[in-house]
Each structure stands twice: as C-alpha cells, then as structure tokens.
Amino acid sequence: MRRAVLALLCSLLAGLAHAEGFRDPQDGAFDASDYLLERKGFLPVPILITEPAVGYGGGAMLLFFSESMAEANAHAKETGIMQPPNITGVGGMATENGTWGAGLFHFRTWGGDRYRYLGGLGKINLNTNYYGVSDQPRAYELDGWGLVQQLLVKLGDSRWFVGPRYTYFDLDTRFTGAIANELGNISRDLAVGKAGLVIDYDSRDNMFYPTRGSYMEIEAQAARDWLGSSRDFDTYELRAFTWLPLDKTWNLGLRIDGRATDGDVPFYAQPFVSLRGLPKGRYQDQYTLTGEMELRWTFVPRWSVLAFGGVGRAWGHWQDFSDADDAWGAGVGFRYLIARKLGLAVGIDVARSQDDNAFYFQVGSAWH
Numbered sequence: 001m002r003r004a005v006l007a008l009l010c011s012l013l014a015g016l017a018h019a020e021g022f023r024d025p026q027d028g029a030f031d032a033s034d035y036l037l038e039r040k041g042f043l044p045v046p047i048l049i050t051e052p053a054v055g056y057g058g059g060a061m062l063l064f065f066s067e068s069m070a071e072a073n074a075h076a077k078e079t080g081i082m083q084p085p086n087i088t089g090v091g092g093m094a095t096e097n098g099t100w101g102a103g104l105f106h107f108r109t110w111g112g113d114r115y116r117y118l119g120g121l122g123k124i125n126l127n128t129n130y131y132g133v134s135d136q137p138r139a140y141e142l143d144g145w146g147l148v149q150q151l152l153v154k155l156g157d158s159r160w161f162v163g164p165r166y167t168y169f170d171l172d173t174r175f176t177g178a179i180a181n182e183l184g185n186i187s188r189d190l191a192v193g194k195a196g197l198v199i200d201y202d203s204r205d206n207m208f209y210p211t212r213g214s215y216m217e218i219e220a221q222a223a224r225d226w227l228g229s230s231r232d233f234d235t236y237e238l239r240a241f242t243w244l245p246l247d248k249t250w251n252l253g254l255r256i257d258g259r260a261t262d263g264d265v266p267f268y269a270q271p272f273v274s275l276r277g278l279p280k281g282r283y284q285d286q287y288t289l290t291g292e293m294e295l296r297w298t299f300v301p302r303w304s305v306l307a308f309g310g311v312g313r314a315w316g317h318w319q320d321f322s323d324a325d326d327a328w329g330a331g332v333g334f335r336y337l338i339a340r341k342l343g344l345a346v347g348i349d350v351a352r353s354q355d356d357n358a359f360y361f362q363v364g365s366a367w368h
Helices: 002-017 033-038 069-079
Strands: 041-049 057-065 087-095 100-110 115-130 138-154 160-175 189-202 213-223 233-245 250-263 287-300 303-315 326-339 344-353 357-363
Touching: 041 087, 115 160, 138 189, 160 213, 189 233, 303 344, 326 357
Parallel strands: none
Antiparallel strands: 041 057, 057 087, 087 100, 100 115, 115 138, 138 160, 160 189, 189 213, 213 233, 233 250, 250 287, 287 303, 303 326, 326 344, 344 357
C-alpha cells in the first residue's frame, strides 16, 4: 500500500510538471501560482492519508471559490483591505482499515476581514485503538456525525480574533475486540454538545509555509445538557507556533501544545499527544503537553530540507505526571515551493517514534 501511495504521488507530480501553463517565467521552474491565483469556481484537490492509527488511504475534495485570489488581491489594492477568499468544500476519504468519512464546510469573511465564519458538517466511521491504563491496543469503532459553528471578530486593527465556537457530535461506540474494562460501563450512543470561547493571534508572514511570525489559539469549551450533551465536562486547549529566521537560508520553528479536560469526558474525547511518527491516540489521558522543534534549510530558492523532533506526555487519570512515559517523534523531510507567488510548498516528511514509522504528504507546514 505504501508503494502504491508513493507511485500515485509521483505520477501526479510528473503529469503536472509537463502540463502547459505550469512554468514560472521568472526561473522556468514548475509552478502553480497562476493556476491557483486565477482559479475561480470549482477546484478538485486529492487527499493522501498515511496516518499509522488508521492505515493508508485517500480521497478527494471539491472546493468552490466565489472569487479568485487574484481578484481578491486586486480588490485589496483598491480598498486597502486584504481578506482571505470565501471557500466552500465537499469531500470524502477512506483508508485500508475500514475508516471512512465525508463532509462539507464553508469559510467566509466580510467587513474587510473583521468577521470570519466557519461551519462544517461531517459523517465518520472511525476504526482505531484505545490504550488506556493497560497500555495495550483495544480496537474500537466510532460511527456517527458531527458539526462545528464558529464566528470570530477582529479586535480593532490588531492581529487578535475572538469569538464563540459550538461543536456537536453524536457517535455510536463499540469495542470490536478486547474491552477496556477500566472504563466501566460505556454508553454506546452518546451525544456531545459543547460551546465556548476561541481566541486567535496570527502574525505569520504566510499562512501556508511561514518563515517568520507566530500563530496562537486558546480555546475553552463546556459540554452541558442544555447544549445537547449527554455528559457534563470541560475542555481547554492552547497551541502556539513561532518561526524564527536565523539567516537567509536557515529557519527555526517552535511549537507548544497543551490540553486539559475536567468532568465526565468520553474516553475518545480525551486529549492525546500528537507528533509526526506517533499514531494518533497512542498516548491519551486527562492532560497532555507537547513540544516540538523544526529546523529548515533552503539550500536553493525552491527547495528546502528540514529536520524535526518533539516530545510529549499524557497524564491524569491513569498516571501522575512524574510516572507517565515520554512519547517522542522525530524525522526529516523536504519541501518544494510549488506556488512562488503564494508561498505554498509541498513535500514529504519521514518520521519514526518508539511505536511506529510513518511518512506524510505535506501541503505547507505540518503545524496547523
């Protein structure tokens, strides 16, 4: 399966490289800037999945742009206000272990990017493992649907956005093999409705593949019966990234991610350590803290190589912080600047951890 995914990727890139209109007049290299900038209407986007927790797979998305990015730039020059394009998307995916999903979303800004709306609706059938106190994989299935609604408002002329977020999902849960007895009686059909506040800060020089600046998001949400939840609990998240240019060719990226829960939280909604090379959900508990570094070297204008590594820890219900194991992931990768005018790069990261090896097809930065 891994060879098939790599073969598909290589064939796609080879086909595009020889396509008409995909050459940059500045350096003659393969470049998709004009195609993406002028694109208006529907744009098909392939999806390649290489996540160890669910196996290899793929899918596709169909994006609709009501205005091309070139038109948005022209409008920004006239008004002095730059805002992201409005996008509507629909798509689906499936993997080799039987996991599949489908959904749609809409992102819209107005008021000169003072207001940002995001809405999504999706259906999922997820097959993965729960480890818990036994530290042994117990296979389970989540089958259901969910939605998200979010509205952010820009604070004055600052780089801060603040607003509410509502999340709802209704999932049927069942263990397909050994049962995690430490969880007690598991509610098979469980609804979670939670609402809260989101605070964003964004000073990145490029949203796709930054070279300087920072991004931070703080979220606090409460699940209550009056919001449609079968259980009462709270969730808190903080994630922050910064990119530091060391010189013209070297760049250092730093990431920190902290998450916490309180109350009667469904086991699958507990936070987990997320690092490249580490299966999603492998280290999961009431609290998680993760740090990661990435060093990038742009050795020629369009090509860069990078090395990354991070460590995280999950604790709370099953272990104290001092007793919990460190989870680590590290690796190397490369990027090719596929759209110079947008600063968009694509590439592959190859990573390993104490539990698995994995590779990832990346569009821009691995941190989102």
